[in-house]
Amino acid sequence: MIDMVKIIDDIPSFQDACQVxxxxxxxxxxxxxxxxxxxxxxxxxxQTWHQDGSHVRYFPKYSALWCExxxxxxPITQIISTRLPDAIAEKYLxxxxxxxxxxxxxxxxxxxxxxxxxxxxxxxxxxKTPMALVEADEKGYFTRWCPFMKDDEGKYxxxxxxxxxxxxxxxxxxxxxxxxxxxxxxxxxxKPGTYNGDRVLWRAYxx
Ligand SMILES: [Fe+2]
Numbered sequence: 475m476i477d478m479v480k481i482i483d484d485i486p487s488f489q490d491a492c493q494v495x496x497x498x499x500x501x502x503x504x505x506x507x508x509x510x511x512x513x514x515x516x517x518x519x520x521q522t523w524h525q526d527g528s529h530v531r532y533f534p535k536y537s538a539l540w541c542e543x544x545x546x547x548x549p550i551t552q553i554i555s556t557r558l559p560d561a562i563a564e565k566y567l568x569x570x571x572x573x574x575x576x577x578x579x580x581x582x583x584x585x586x587x588x589x590x591x592x593x594x595x596x597x598x599x600x601x602k603t604p605m606a607l608v609e610a611d612e613k614g615y616f617t618r619w620c621p622f623m624k625d626d627e628g629k630y631x632x633x634x635x636x637x638x639x640x641x642x643x644x645x646x647x648x649x650x651x652x653x654x655x656x657x658x659x660x661x662x663x664x665k666p667g668t669y670n671g672d673r674v675l676w677r678a679y680x681x
Contacts, residue, residue, distance in 0.1 A: 475582065476536065476656050479553055479643060480634035488676045491540035494652060498536050499680040507603060510539070510675040515549050517586035519668055522621050523554070523638075523661040527679050528573055528601065532629060537657035544647035545671035551645040553662040556637055557618050563608045563615030570604035574624045583622075583635045606632075609658070616659035637661065647673055654655075654680070 476498065482564035485491045495501045521644035539551075578584040579593045607630065608617050619633040644665070645653055655662060657679075 476654055478555055478656050478660055479645065480654045480669060482652045482654075483644065483648070483650060483666050485540060485544075485650050488542070491538065491676070493677055495536070495538045495654065495678050496678050497661045498664050501538075502679040502681055503604060504535065505677060505679060507555045508677055510677060512552060512669075512672045512674075515664065515669055515673070518584065520666050521664045522578060522581075522583040523663045524578075524620055524622070525618070525661060526655075526657050526677070528620070532681060533605075533658060535656075536680035538678045538680060539592065540678075541647045541649055541651045541653075542674040542676060543649050544651075544673040547669055547671035548647050548673035549671070551647070551653070551662055551664040551667045552665050553645065553660050554637060554640045554642055555612050555636070556619065557613070558595045558608065558617055558633070558636070558658050560615060562632070562636065563610075566608045566633065569607040569630070570574050571607045571618060571630070572584075572602060573588065573600070573620070574602050574622050575600040576620050579667055588616065597602045611659070614657075617629070620661055627680045647675070 476675065484493060484626050490670060527534040575597055579597055605618050607619065610613055617633055619637060637662055
């Protein structure tokens, strides 16, 4: 079991990284965005807090990134917990929400598509099925709240206020570092800013 994030160094290849990931569940490599490169970093300087895989049919419990290379001044990843105290979580049980992927595409706050047709395809494939705002696992309650969740009336503002006020855990990248995030109970983003250092990460989801 992983508590928020696990960092394992000296994993020599992505294949080895996937073997480690397999200890935590079924590894899925059939992803749209397998490789995270500097191009993505340069086109999105202010990435929104998000969970990986929100746009696909299932929601990965863990999300893993393995670092192939990272120069000095390479981008830094930030992560915060979305776990909730029982008293807060129980106020929002049985609420259903959806994500506004169009907003993230229009604002370019997640990924900048080179072609409009690619953005349209992404929006079309995006998961529009309502999801429970609050869920629980063996450790307790967590929420799917994130900045691009649809909340026109501000009904769930309290959750955002709680989560975004939390201490941020910082992950710096170096070659052969594997990071496994507890994706269902955290949000992450690239630390805002511009970076000169190149970095290549490989992604895997764990069901
Ligand atoms: Fe991500």
